[in-house]
Amino acid sequence: MVLxxxxxxxxxxxxxxxxxxxxxxxxEIIRCEKCRAMSVKYTCPECGFEGP
Ligand SMILES: [Zn+2]
Ligand SMILES: [Zn+2]
Structure with a gap:
């Protein structure tokens, strides 16, 4: 399975x-090391929650 x-x-x-x-x-939210370092926002596809 590809993450x-x-x-x-x-x-x-x-x-x-x-x-x-x-x-x-x-x-489960998955963040690559790059996005974590840059604090890129993520959006939960289930509920639409946006987090830093
Ligand atoms: Zn990323
Ligand atoms: Zn959610």
Whole structure:
């Protein structure tokens, strides 16, 4: 299964973090190391929550 960064949609391999959406807790948000470093916003596809 290919994991993609929830912010930039790039495929991620080793350098990423994964956490449950803080709003709905249903989906896992994946952020690549680059987006994390730049604090790019992510949007939960399930509930539309936007986080830093
Ligand atoms: Zn990214
Ligand atoms: Zn959510």
């Amino acid at each position: 993609k960064c929830s912010s930039c949609n790039r495929e991620v391999f080793d350098d990423y973090i994964k956490f449950k959406c803080p709003a709905c807790g249903k989906l």
